[in-house]
Amino acid sequence: MGIAAVVFDMDGVLIDSEPLWEKVRHDYVVLKDGRWQPDSQKKMMGMSTVEWSSYMADDLGVAEPAEQVASDIIDLMAEKYAQHVPLLPGAVEAVRRCSGSWTLGLASSSPATLIDLVLAKAGLIDSFSAVLSTEEVGRGKPAPDVYLTVAQRLSVDPKDCTAVEDSTNGLLSAHAAGMRLIAAPRPEFPPVPDALALADAVIDNLDQLTTQVVTGS
Known part of the structure; x- marks a missing residue:
């Protein structure tokens, strides 16, 4: 067929939305004293929620458990989308x-x-x-x-x-x-x-x- x-x-x-994801994640990493890398967003594109939140916590040095990172980032993205998709x-x-x-x-x-x-x-x-x-x-x-x-x-x-x-x-x-x-x-x-x-x-x-x-x- x-x-x-x-x-x-x-x-x-x-x-x-990728530029928006990048800004939200970048600002969060900086706020949490992590280490944002030039290729961080590209690496996270396609990752599942569990994968990218673990990457942010483990590889980018965000001082929060992965579950909290995921919750915080999703809430921030939801606020952005509520204003404009x-x-x-x-x-x-x-x-x-x-x-x-x-x-x-x-x-x-x-x-x-x-x-x-x-x-x-x-x-x-x-x-x-x-x-x-x-x-x-x-x-x-x-x-x-x-x-x-x-x-x-x-x-x-x-x-x-x-x-x-x-x-x-x-x-x-x-x-x-x-x-x-x-x-x-x-x-x-x-x-x-x-x-x-x-x-x-x-x-x-x-x-x-x-x-x-x-x-x-």
Whole structure:
């Protein structure tokens, strides 16, 4: 069969949130007398909540238990989203356009509470048949767990899914799951060339997410 489902990442694909995550995490690390590194945000992109909070506590020297780090950062992000959700141009239209032709899933590294908040404010909750955070599976991206689980919940073979991703870890994750892969890289956090080379197609914006791009036909 052809493509039966489209699975979107959220951060960096539907919302321009990576700069916001970076600022919130950076300021928190500084506040807690940690050691922020130039590549810290890139390393955390795709990590599950447990993974990035442990990284901040252990590797960046934040003087709080990982569980407290996670709680604090999620609360700070929720406050930001309550004021404004930084939807990328064409995001809502792309989701609604795709939902007219395919079943949709969401495979995100954001915690479930933030996913729900973003989708509610964007008016997109009803567009997705399966929504999953990496915190609900065994491993975060680049492991394929979140994509494989979304496909399972959609009752679709992963090879009959198209994934839309932006980051190195996200691209590796969707590729490892065996999905057709569309890269929508963000210029501020470009994926490494080897990961980008795995994509079946690369788009500059979501207006380019056409039927032909999704299906490869």
